[in-house]
Structure formats: structure tokens, C-alpha cells
Amino acid sequence: MTTKNLKTNNLNRRDFIKAATIISGSSLLSACANFGLNKASQAPLGRVVIIGGGYAGTTAAKYIRMWSNGNIETVVIEKSSQFVSCPLSNLVLGGSKSINDLTFGYDLVKKNHGIKWVNDEVTAIDLSTKKITMKRGEITYDRLIIAPGIDFMYDKLPSLESTEAQQQVPHAWKAGWQTVNLRKQLEAMPDGGVFVMNVPKAPYRCPPGPYERACQVASYIKVSRPKSKVIVLDANAEIISKKGLFTKVFNEMYAGIIDYRPSNAVTDVEVASKTVITDFDKISADVLNIIPPQRAGKPAQMAGLNNIDKRWCEVDFLTYESKLAPNVHVIGDSVSAALPKSAHMATSQARVCASAIVELMQGKMPDSAPVFANTCYSYVNEKQAIHVANVYRYDEAKKIMVAADGGGVSSSPTDIEGDYAKAWAANIWSDVLT
């Protein structure tokens, strides 16, 4: 590299940091042009752009930087200025955690790994020219990773489409103000009031999450609103994760509080009266929490990659490259797979993808048989947790990831697993965010 190039690079980096700290983004467009993100990368192996700074996208960025020894320029585009963890956010409803315990900045991971960060929203993706357009600038890429999480399918529940409706009837399925809102509604519920929630038909983000939520709401009710109830309307024929454990907890720990109704999909919602309609029931709630059906996040839709049922994205499990678009990878909840849409899973997929990209950009072959671990902890009250854990292996005949023998669930909820679940959170946050 010539001195001139080095100098430009340094200048670019400084400009970038300056730009990143500008809160009003008015100068970001020109800043992008200045640090050359709309021109070809000067990094030895090129540039990877990652859309989405959640568990998947941030992990991919960090590990690409680590495993390429900094030889791949890595740019994350994230519309939120903060990271808010979905895992543990049900504890905010139970009252043992505050949303502020689950909210973090991106500064450490950016700084420690030299990740370029653009706080902006993607408005268009042009696969033929490899160009991303944002509200305030443009970026070109050599490879693109789309890690957008989920999008709600309001066409199935049109009455919930507006922001106002979602204030009345929160989903709280993306952690943040929605979670705070639902907690406030629960706190304001009179004793004897009814909390109604649903479980969408699988697949959706975090399979055990709705059942954990029912437990968290019930644990609050048990102590603070003893005459109240939780009605759980499950679109599935049965509890779809940790079934034996949740059934026991519902029937024993929360006997008379949780009223679980399987095969009871929500078909409509009357927002003003907080009334929910299913094929069998019409129930008026004091607090109504509707988790809509889900599909791949908006950027994946913009790129036209959600080819499975118009919902999820089909990928090659060796690289997470989209089956529809070369050099474009999809990781995390948006992927179509018989894999749980969990935070740990998102990070495991992110690392397989990162590792493959580092190899591919050096002209080498990626690992031909990836293996990784996944665990989901759920809290049944403020202290006790249960897990489901599996190792997943690439099946060369089926070309998908398959659960290896030997995985399983806890035998019962325990305090010690409650502590280990906290340790899990501390470790995954540290791994993703530093």
C-alpha cells in the first residue's frame, strides 16, 4: 500500500469517527462520500456490509474482523442507536429486571474491533450494483450480510397495523418501549383483571418465549394481583418448546392463574375494547398482548430474499449465502430452517457465516460440515430457570443443520439454572458487545 493510500485511510477513519459521533445525521451523506463507503474498499480483502446490529449482525461483524485479522473492512448499518436484549426482557414484565439492565451501547465492540458503524435506516438494496441506499447515504459492498430480525405480518391482523393500536395492544416482541408499555399496563391492571396473550403459529422468534412470558406475568399476578388470571391463546396444537416442563409449571406453580388454551389462533382484535377473537372464543381483556405472526425483517424483503412462504429466507447452511443471490448472506431469525430462532442460534449462525466469508474472500473453501451449540434458558419465576440445549450438525445428505443425539431439557426448574441463565446473559452480551 502506498503512503498516499495509508494517509487517505487514516483520514477516512478519523472522518468516520467524527461522522459517527454526529448526532444529527445531516452531514452523514457527505461523510459517507468522504470516507469512501460508496467507493470500492481499500482493505486487502474487500468490504462486507452488514444490515442489522442485533445478536446476529453484531456477532458477524466482530468475528469477521477477528478471523480476518482486520483484513476485511466491516461496516454495520443499524437504525437503532442502542442494543436492547430480547432475552431476559420477559423479566421486565415479571418485575425482576428493568429495561435499562438490558440496554447497551455499541461503542466497545466498534472500538475493540475496528468496525465501521452507520446509525441509519436502509431504504433500498440494489443487488446488481451491490449498493445499499440509506436515508442519509449510500454504501457499496463486496459481500452483504442481512441480519434484520423479524417483521410483523399485520396483513393477518390489520386492526393492529397502526402505532396507536400497538400502544393499546402491545406485542412487546422486540424489546424496548413496547416492553415498558406492557409492564406499565400490567402494573395498572386492577386485582381481578384478566391478562390475555397469544402464541403465534410456529415458526416465530424465540419458541419458548411466549410460555416464559405467561410464567413471568403469572409470577407478578400471584404476588400482586392474586384475583387476576392469565389466558394464553396458543395457535399451535400444544406447547411447542419445553412442553413437559411448562405444562407442569402452569399446572402446579400457577394453578388457577394460567388458563392455557391450545389450538386457539387469534383471528381478529378489537383494539378499543381490548377484545380478542378466535375460532372458539371472544374474550375481553384488561391487558391484551398480541404477538403477531412474523416473517423475515424488512431489509430481507427489500432484497427479495424471503422466498419460503413469502416469509423466510432460504440459505446454504455452509455459508448462509442466500439461495437466490450470490454474495448476499442471511443470518438469524430471518433464515428458513428447522432451527429455533434464538439469540444463541443467531450468534452461532453468524460465526459460521463469518468464518465462511473470511475463507471465501481469501479464495479458500469454507468448512464443509459445521457443528455448533444452542441453548435457550427460560425463567419460570424471578429466580428459577429451565433450559433446552442441543448441538447441531450439518447433514451432508440433507444439506441442513440437524440436532445431534444427546440434547435435551432440564429435569425441573432450579435456582442454580437461574444463576446460570444470568451467567449466559452476561457472557453472550460480553461476546456480542465487546
Place this chain on the structure above:
Amino acid sequence: MKNDSFCFKDSCFKNWLLTLFFILVLTSVSFAITAKATEVLSSINTLSNTPHIRTLAASCAACHGTNGNAAAGNAVLAGMNANYFTTQMLAFKDGSRPATVMHHHAKGLNVDEINLLANYFSQQKRVANVAPTSQQLKANHDN
């Protein structure tokens, strides 16, 4: 007859080329064999640094931290003695060490993977785990 011995004939030239080709192949094969031997000597080291093992090892990070440098509350795997590591993993695998969750991970791995992971983690530098600091929620992004 005489002409033949001068080797100007087409077929003879071909033979000569063929011999040269064989010499080249043999040399490169013997090179490869030597390389192979060196490779085998350090195989456990190189194998544990393959994309396969580094990705598998990194999937332990959710509970044991980046490169095994865990936050308080879980075992630090970075720099762990490889024999100790292997013994514990095999004990989780056969159930002789009671566990809350590790049996569900160890049983899904084979002995080769456990050995390579043992080597991988034993080579990781111990560094203090850094926790990100939590902050007041300000962002509005959850619709």
C-alpha cells in the same frame, strides 16, 4: 535403427517428455509426503485452528465468553489444561460428572472434536472478561 537411437523421432521425444513428467510428479509427490509428515507432527495444532473448530469453539462463547474468557458465574476455558478439559467433557458425556446443562452439549460432540477443542482452548490467552455497561433506554426502534 541408427536414426532411432538419436532420438529425433517423434515417439522417442514423447518418451523423453514422459520421463521428465514422471520425474516431476515423483518430486512433487515426495515433497507432498515430506509436507504431510510435518503437517502430521503439528496436526493437532493446525487442526484445532481450522474454521471447523474455531466456529464450534466460538459457539461455547454464549456461556464461556469470547475464546473461553468467561464472565463471573461460568468456567473460564481459556488456557485450561487440555487433559483436564478432555476428562471433564468425557465425564459430562458419559454422565459420570453431574451437570445442569453440559451433558446436553458434550453428548452431541465426538471424541475427536473434544480433543481438538481441548487443544484449542488450552492455546487461548487468558484475558479479563469485559462486560458492556448497561444504559438508560433512549432509542426508539421497536415497532
